[in-house]
Amino acid sequence: MPPKQRGPSTVPSQTSTPAKSSTSAPAKSSKSTSSTDAQDIVRQVWNNYVKKTPQRVKLLDAFLGFLVVVAALQFFYCLIVGNFPFNAFLAGFSATVGQFVLTASLRIQTNPENKKEFESISHERAFADFVFGSLLLHFFCVNFIN
Amino acid sequence: MRWLFASLLLALLGAVQAISYTGGRLLVVLEEQSEREKYTAFFGDLESRGFHLTVESPKSESLSLFKHGARAYDHLLLLPAKSKGLGPALTANLLLDFMRSEGNILLALSSDHATPTAVQSLLLEVDIQIPSDKGALVVDHFNYDEKSAADKHDVLLLPFPQGLKTGVKNYFAGEGVIAVPKAVGQVLGNDSPLLAPVLRAPSTAYSYNPKDEADIVEEPFAVGGQLNLVSSLQAHNSARLTVLGSAEILQNAWFAEKATIKGKAVTTANRDFAAKVSEWTFKETGVLKVGKLVHYPDEGVSKKLNSSLAIPENNPKIYRIKSDVNFQVEVSEYSLTHLTPYKPAFGDHVQLEFSMLSPFQRLNLAPISQTANSTIFGVSFKTPDQHGIFNFRINYQRPFLTNVDEKRQVTVRHFAHDEWPRSWQISGAWVWIGGIWVTVAGWVAFVALWLWSKPAEGSLKKTQ
Structure with a gap:
């Protein structure tokens, strides 16, 4: 069974790469044609992103965005109100930063575009690393905030 | 064992009965045994207070302040002597050594006799100055005894000393008048915090040598409150030295003598004052x-x-x-x-x-x-x-x-690590606690979604 699964799974990925190159060509052309309209460019980029990004990477990006928002909220709160229990600020802020770093590395390792570089690391292995690292990070942060 | 305890108890009782806090062995240095008659009342008082008196002449061969390297006496009473030197057993160095090993000295001066060189250097060492010429004495034309010193005005009648200043206990207070006959005045050095005056001369007193033939005293040794009739020194090790300007304060003749001051008949209270001074010097008080x-x-x-x-x-x-x-x-x-x-x-x-x-x-x-x-x-x-x-x-x-x-x-x-207040006890930390848990919750949701999304992707890939 596994060889069968692997066979078809490799095939669409190979097919997807030429498809990608073909789609990138019109994107460039559209850019050159209506470069003045910034809104158009943004919409184009967004559409491209929505269309071509695998669902898992989208999920990763959503999580990354969420982490950035949480980190920014904590940072501005610290700027406005003050850093009195400084260890608490460090713990809260570094939890988001650390989680961001871990998630970003998971995104790099599992992104189909980087497949060539991470041939030896399976997605399951990368995810397991991510979970282990995150748990460790949460433990340290909770411990540090006391 | 029982006899050992009993003897220990006896020894302790003996220690308790010794009147001074540091011991009762008192050496009295007196040149002539005939002089002893003059001090019988004072010696009697000392003995009744528990001191064991040893009267020695400075010329005596056996006289020594130390025995086997330790103090042979706890206290020393130096009475004025006629001879100029005090002999090899009582040099200034030995007297200082005596004080270094916590011996107390009561030093009586007299204007009748020259102050021995050993005593002079001892006083120099502790920054107490006395007039250098023999016979200089303190005179006061206002507070003198009209009965015994009607012409010379050299027997001062003074009240008991007030406290040195507020915040200092007065160990020399009493009722009555003290007669201070023919005193050698002392001036205390300014630099030494160890010196303290006990009895100051009144503001009208001055030091003067009757042997000077001049009618006017041009440069008196010291005047007024600068002059001390009785002064004290307490060393860092609490050894005490008291300088009595007049040995006659201690003599029987002045212990309860009738005197007249400003036409008023009084009885001197020297016995009380002598007791107070010796009590303080020999560590019975303070x-x-x-x-x-x-x-x-x-x-x-x-x-x-x-x-x-x-x-x-x-x-x-x-x-x-x-x-x-x-x-x-x-x-x-x-x-x-x-x-x-x-x-x-x-x-x-x-x-x-x-x-x-x-x-x-x-x-x-x-x-x-x-x-x-x-x-x-x-x-x-x-x-x-x-x-x-x-x-x-x-x-x-x-x-x-x-x-x-x-x-x-x-x-x-x-x-210690666990002695800091917990994070939730500090309300300022709540935001960041929230930050951590929101991150953790977001992570849990993400992991769940990831695991859930996997088959979907697999099926998507399969369909492709």
Whole structure:
């Protein structure tokens, strides 16, 4: 069974790469044609992103965005109100930063575009690393905030 | 065993009956035995107070202040001698050594005799100046005895001394008049904090040598309040030296003599004054003793200091910064026959220093309670925000009181890991606690979605 699964799974990925190159060509052309309209460019980029990004990477990006928002909220709160229990600020802020770093590395390792570089690391292995690292990070942060 | 205890008890009783706090062996240096007659009342008083008198001539072969390297006597009374030297047993160095090993000296001067060179250098050493010429004496044309010194005005009649200043106990107070005949005035050096005047000359007195033929005294040695008739020195080791300007104060002839001052008949109270001066010099008064020093962390229960010596102090060795500490110390004052509760003079306080190199806290101690023979002083305070090796120190040095310097060393540590307040107890940390848990919750949701999304992607890939 596994060889069968692997066979078809490799095939669409190979097919997807030429498809990608073909789609990138019109994107460039559209850019050159209506470069003045910034809104158009943004919409184009967004559409491209929505269309071509695998669902898992989208999920990763959503999580990354969420982490950035949480980190920014904590940072501005610290700027406005003050850093009195400084260890608490460090713990809260570094939890988001650390989680961001871990998630970003998971995104790099599992992104189909980087497949060539991470041939030896399976997605399951990368995810397991991510979970282990995150748990460790949460433990340290909770411990540090006391 | 029983006889051993009995003998120990007897020895202790003997120690208790010795009247001075440091011992009762008193050496009286008197040149001529015939002079002894003049002092019988004073010697009698000393003996009745428990001193064991040894009267020796400075010329005596057997006279020695030290025996086998230790003090042979506890106290020394030096009475004026006719000869100029005091001999090899009483050089200035030996007298200083005697004080170094905590012997007390009562030194009586007289204008009738030249001051021996040994005494002169001793006084020079402790920064007490006396007139250099023989026969100089203190004269006062206002406070003299009209009966015995109607012409010469050299017998001063003075009230008992007032306290030195506020905050200093007066050990020489009394009722009546003191006759000070033919006194050698002393001037105290300004630099020495160890010197303290006991009896000052009145403002109208001056030092003068009757042998000067001049009618007017041009450059008197000293005048007025500068002149001291009785002065004292207490060394750092609490050894005491008292200089009596006139040995005649101690003589029978002036102990209860009829005198007249400004037309008023009075009786001199020299006996009382001589007793006061000798009591102080020979450590029967003004001796402080520190009993137990107890400190403990303040846990809401105040402990009672147990002054029994059978129970050790049991003080903790370590404290934490910014923690509450209670401190108690037991101070007694020896008063003639027994230890009494010490009461500082008005305006004076026993102080506690909590110090590492320099004091971080210097606090007045308040009397908390009293036992039969001690006052328990106490204070509670917070240890400073500084860790290190600290001392609980009582450094109490006051005129006329023996010096007290007691230390107990403790370690002050910083907060232990589990002694900080927990994060949720600090409301300011709630936002960041929230930050952490929102991140964790987001992560859990992400992991769930990831695991859930996997088959979807697989099916998507399969369909492709």
